[in-house]
Amino acid sequence: GQSLEQPSEVTAVEGAIVQINCTYQTSGFYGLSWYQQHDGGAPTFLSYNALDGLEETGRFSSFLSRSDSYGYLLLQELQMKDSASYFCAVRDGYGGATNKLIFGTGTLLAVQP
Amino acid sequence: DSGVTQTPKHLITATGQRVTLRCSPRSGDLSVYWYQQSLDQGLQFLIQYYNGEERAKGNILERFSAQQFPDLHSELNLSSLELGDSALYFCASSEQGAPTGELFFGEGSRLTVL
Numbered sequence: 001g002q003s004l005e006q007p008s009e010v011t012a013v014e015g016a017i018v019q020i021n022c023t024y025q026t027s028g029f030y031g032l033s034w035y036q037q038h039d040g041g042a043p044t045f046l047s048y049n050a051l052d053g054l055e056e057t058g059r060f061s062s063f064l065s066r067s068d069s070y071g072y073l074l075l076q077e078l079q080m081k082d083s084a085s086y087f088c089a090v091r092d093g094y095g096g097a098t099n100k101l102i103f104g105t106g107t108l109l110a111v112q113p
Numbered sequence: 114d115s116g117v118t119q120t121p122k123h124l125i126t127a128t129g130q131r132v133t134l135r136c137s138p139r140s141g142d143l144s145v146y147w148y149q150q151s152l153d154q155g156l157q158f159l160i161q162y163y164n165g166e167e168r169a170k171g172n173i174l175e176r177f178s179a180q181q182f183p184d185l186h187s188e189l190n191l192s193s194l195e196l197g198d199s200a201l202y203f204c205a206s207s208e209q210g211a212p213t214g215e216l217f218f219g220e221g222s223r224l225t226v227l
Contacts, residue, residue: 033215040150042115042221043156045216087156098169099215101156101214103148104155106155
């Protein structure tokens with residue numbers, strides 16, 4: 001089967017750093033993505049790792065270790081607006097065939113003043 | 114605004130009924146993906162169409178069907194509705210060959226089955 005595991009909830013304070021972990025077990029793997037979703041709104045893309053290592057995009061960074069089937073999203077200088085659900089997702093196809101994503105269960109991040 | 118349009122935004126119907134959800138992808142995107150999100154759940158992949166043809170299938174119930182039309186818009190048909198079908202249904206589109214495989218999601222259609 002295919003599964004992605006994330007913590008269900010994380011709480012942190014404004015200005016702090018938080019790490020959201022994701023472990024996966026999937027039949028296909030072409031990369032790990034992270035999406036943010038506010039209050040049942042449209043999920044929006046945050047980052048993508050195809051190879052091992054760290055990718056940095058502003059306050060957000062994402063890490064991947066393919067040998068460990070593990071990745072994480074690091075959020076720095078937390079702001080209240082970062083309160084949302086965060087989903088890791090495995091890319092289960094590549095190029096013209098499909099960019100199908102298999103999503104994890106999601107982590108609800110609550111940022112407190 | 115992702116550029117992906119979904120209608121209707123909200124839909125309330127009764128068990129046993131049939132509904133159709135509509136999605137228009139971003140201009141130029143050939144792929145459309147359908148996802149179901151139940152309360153406090155992750156996004157479950159249902160089905161993908163690419164330029165009018167079914168390309169990938171997930172855990173889509175037999176009561177559900179989809180199609181993509183020549184103008185690339187897609188419809189998801191849900192029939193013999195049950196209470197458990199109440200969920201947010203998202204449509205997404207992607208650009209062929211994009212290195213990140215980013216999916217652009219619409220705002221979703223919230224279905225309530227009473």
